[in-house]
Amino acid sequence: MLEMINDIHRDKLSKLRILYVEDDSETREELSMILQSWVDVLYVAVNGSEGLNFYRKYEPDIVITDIQMPILNGLGMSSEIKRIKRDQCIVVLSAYNDVEYLFKAMELGIQHYITKPVMIDRLQAKLTQIAEFMSLESEALRSRKLLEQYKLMVDEKAIVCKMDSEGFITYVNQHFCALSGYTEH
Structure with missing residues (x-):
């Protein structure tokens, strides 16, 4: 049963292009390997500045970011991304369980916040939920055009x-x- 559920998740995620931004090399390596097995294309950046450049270049479907990073932190990068595309889907992964970070993320219009250590099944379920929503939005747009x-x-x-x-x-x-x-x- 669990394998069938995982297959459903993988099918929904397999068409996504994701930008993953993480400064911690060990975390980045581990999660990148997992994400790579789920999605169509994975772009990986080591800080917010590089993440913002990748965002501008590749226009991914979803951005997954850490908060505390050198050069430009995750919330600063997210703020810049939201200026480019207001409805961009961003998932914040953070070891900081600080309510202040959560409020700042919400003020930016970030609706997805997962604390570290990341539970893989929770991340997979969240990304699947986002993919389903994006699919429904796309279908609604096609229907309106028709x-x-x-x-x-x-x-x-x-x-x-x-x-x-x-x-x-x-x-x-x-x-x-x-x-x-x-x-x-």
């Missing part, structure tokens, strides 16, 4: 008049207006 295309096609080719149950007109398209001589209002 609906807009359909509406445009209908409005250009057909005469449309919509009435409510009491017989009041609630919607008309331009062809109806042209044929009837009435305005949309």
